[in-house]
Amino acid sequence: MEMKPVVGVMGPGAPDEETMAMAEEVGRGVAERGGVLLCGGGGGAMEAAARGAAQAGGTVVGVLSGPDPAAANEYVTIRIATGMGNARNVVNVLSSDVVIAVRGSYGTLSEIALALKCGRPVVALQSWRLDRIGLDDELFHxxxxxAEAVRKAFELIT
Amino acid sequence: MEMKPVVGVMGPGAPDEETMAMAEEVGRGVAERGGVLLCGGGGGAMEAAARGAAQAGGTVVGVLSGPDPAAANEYVTIRIATGMGNARNVVNVLSSDVVIAVRGSYGTLSEIALALKCGRPVVALQSWRLDRIGLDDELFHxxxxxAEAVRKAFELIT
Amino acid sequence: MEMKPVVGVMGPGAPDEETMAMAEEVGRGVAERGGVLLCGGGGGAMEAAARGAAQAGGTVVGVLSGPDPAAANEYVTIRIATGMGNARNVVNVLSSDVVIAVRGSYGTLSEIALALKCGRPVVALQSWRLDRIGLDDELFHxxxxxAEAVRKAFELIT
Amino acid sequence: MEMKPVVGVMGPGAPDEETMAMAEEVGRGVAERGGVLLCGGGGGAMEAAARGAAQAGGTVVGVLSGPDPAAANEYVTIRIATGMGNARNVVNVLSSDVVIAVRGSYGTLSEIALALKCGRPVVALQSWRLDRIGLDDELFHxxxxxAEAVRKAFELIT
Structure with a gap:
């Protein structure tokens, strides 16, 4: 069986409206291209991305930091409860073929760093700009x- | 959206033929009743249960102890890579509505114990018999x- | 430099008086024999064991399930905060040369199982009796x- | 009992000579000021920092990504084995009162991000410069x- 590509979408738990709209559009784009959306399963950008994907008919995997699957947002179709706090971020990136970071703060930065550490390509959408501090890495875009984030993400899946 | 129940099926990584057949039948039963099968994603009883569920058209979530999603057995439809070794067992039980233990050794015993600790009901199929040492717990069956294991598991889902 | 042996002492978070006294005596015995005591760092049997070891002048490592080192009981000298909930139990057993289980419930049973899975010997002090259900394993005592638990534990350290 | 401050020193596993020398000097400084050194327990900058601290008579906690305490470098006095891969980085920062990042790559960046996410102050010694990308955070220095890194780290401990 051919596996669908898994695109991890990471972003802040309490973003502004514009970031929510961006995350939702990313989620929709992932589903429309036939990808599985993986996210943290919580609120904010995670919920917006999940909603976008779900409304386009996609599968949404939510990997929760807490111990209760019922805490997932309503758009998650596969709930993974870790109860491991921020160590959940490692699961997020390892389980993704490519990671899209939508803006975000330190949690998102940790996911970018962990993804690169683990060899997963990253597309940063108006997010942390490692290239500004001299980084030149073919995994980081x-x-x-x-739309550009989704297009690049699918190009990066091998 | 109504969530499908998630049934975690735990068992040994290197079982005998009979145990494999039992795990496969459990997996098939879970899918036939409309449940999502969650397992460790590896070989042995995990693969047998996954095969049973997949052949009945079910969704199979594999939560791997290693860091590489590609290490999942071929019947897994949703691959979760943790890279956390035995700490993965915690994710298995937290993400399940009910756990069926198919025989098994220490890894399976740890999953039974963690499930009970986390309030998830357990059905032990020719597995560890906590009741033999005086345990009386309404979560443990x-x-x-x-067939009996699958039936009991679905009865235990609230 | 010669490493001191590390003895993990596991037990319930909310035990009765007698169990507290037993855990404290175990902790004291570990320190008197020159071992480092490792425990979950919390209250109940963890605190009693830590107090016994600390009062005998021993080093006490507390591996906490929560994210805040300050939550450790007052007898812990080295605080490890995991923020990983029950996945902390894996760290407990991997970091111990031998595990003593003092009575205990499901959490303790998970630590016994994980220890055996990871090849760490276990001494069960009035705790789960795997031998009653037919287990014959040279790692399980x-x-x-x-006093007997401490003596056996030090004999098992290789 | 007054707890000694715990200073986490993070850095690359395979650094150049100059980075090794810097990490060793940081480790020595931490011990000379009465701090406990916490590091990843492995080679490279982790070993250099541990050597510096040990040679100054300090306590060295090594939190390993692998499952075997014996894999710790020889300067570690308290070995914590997690078997959790990069999720170990979360334990590193949660268990530290302050984190010093000595140069480093993605693993170190993930520890900087996780530390800030978890409210632990960070001193970046010729390491990632979040301030260059517009970050203004009182936790980041x-x-x-x-010498300056050690001095700042101890000033940040509350």
């Missing part, structure tokens, strides 16, 4: 719009 | 056959 | 008293 | 020399 930037995007200016949700 | 025993079954003699795969 | 039982003890009737704290 | 930079240092140009090992």
């Amino acid at each position: 930037v995007a200016g719009s949700p | 025993v079954a003699g056959s795969p | 039982v003890a009737g008293s704290p | 930079v240092a140009g020399s090992p």
